[in-house]
Amino acid sequence: DAKTTQPNSMESNEEEPVHLPCNHSTISGTDYIHWYRQLPSQGPEYVIHGLTSNVNNRMASLAIAEDRKSSTLILHRATLRDAAVYYCILTSQGGSEKLVFGKGTKLTVNP
Amino acid sequence: NAGVMQNPRHLVRRRGQEARLRCSPMKGHSHVYWYRQLPEEGLKFMVYLQKENIIDESGMPKERFSAEFPKEGPSILRIQQVVRGDSAAYFCASSPSLSFYNSPLHFGNGTRLTVT
Numbered sequence: 356d357a358k359t360t361q362p363n364s365m366e367s368n369e370e371e372p373v374h375l376p377c378n379h380s381t382i383s384g385t386d387y388i389h390w391y392r393q394l395p396s397q398g399p400e401y402v403i404h405g406l407t408s409n410v411n412n413r414m415a416s417l418a419i420a421e422d423r424k425s426s427t428l429i430l431h432r433a434t435l436r437d438a439a440v441y442y443c444i445l446t447s448q449g450g451s452e453k454l455v456f457g458k459g460t461k462l463t464v465n466p
Numbered sequence: 467n468a469g470v471m472q473n474p475r476h477l478v479r480r481r482g483q484e485a486r487l488r489c490s491p492m493k494g495h496s497h498v499y500w501y502r503q504l505p506e507e508g509l510k511f512m513v514y515l516q517k518e519n520i521i522d523e524s525g526m527p528k529e530r531f532s533a534e535f536p537k538e539g540p541s542i543l544r545i546q547q548v549v550r551g552d553s554a555a556y557f558c559a560s561s562p563s564l565s566f567y568n569s570p571l572h573f574g575n576g577t578r579l580t581v582t
Contacts, residue, residue: 387567387568389570391571393509396575397575397576398470398557398559398573398574398575398576399509399557399559399571399573400573401570401571401572404568404570406568446567446568447567448567448568452514452521452522453499453511453514453522454499454511454559454571455511456501456508456509456510456511457508458508459508
């Protein structure tokens with residue numbers, strides 16, 4: 356599976372938008388981009404995923420670059436509850452049949 | 467709808483004892499994954515099972531660890547003769563089909579194993 360690169364940490368203020376970047380320059384045409392997050396003392400939680408087009412759901416938006424070599428998870432209005440480690444993961448049909456977690460981005464939300 | 471249920475939430479074992487961790491997947495899910503998270507480290511894949519079959523155990527330590535997912539009942543991760551280095555959070559996830567690459571994995575809140 357192709358690898359992803361994320362900043363180790365980011366900070367945001369409550370009520371402000373947050374843009375979490377992910378680089379995946381070796382992504383292949385059939386790779387899906389997934390985002391999960393892990394709140395303290397909890398299991399990972401699915402956030403969003405996409406293939407080529409931008410995606411929106413109740414939790415977040417996923418903006419995918421035209422060349423697909425990078426993507427951005429957008430939290431439109433950060434809350435204290437959004438403080439977590441965010442993981443950007445690639446999956447593909449016919450690839451490894453498991454999610455491979457990297458180190459992710461630790462998001463701190465300031466009140 | 468109940469999510470992925472793991473029990474116990476906390477488990478304390480003395481060195482040399484056995485630890486049994488249970489995972490009940492979401493209703494209708496027949497694929498189970500186990501992950502381990504050591505303190506201050508990332509999530510590491512351990513094993514992937516379907517009902518009565520181990521599909522991928524490439525992340526399982528060669529000794530003392532085993533996993534099963536019987537036709538009836540929860541998936542069990544078993545650690546024999548535990549050592550202090552086994553202290554970690556163990557997470558289970560489930561999915562309804564092989565197409566997890568295009569659908570979410572649902573995780574439980576983990577079992578925190580402490581070996582004294």
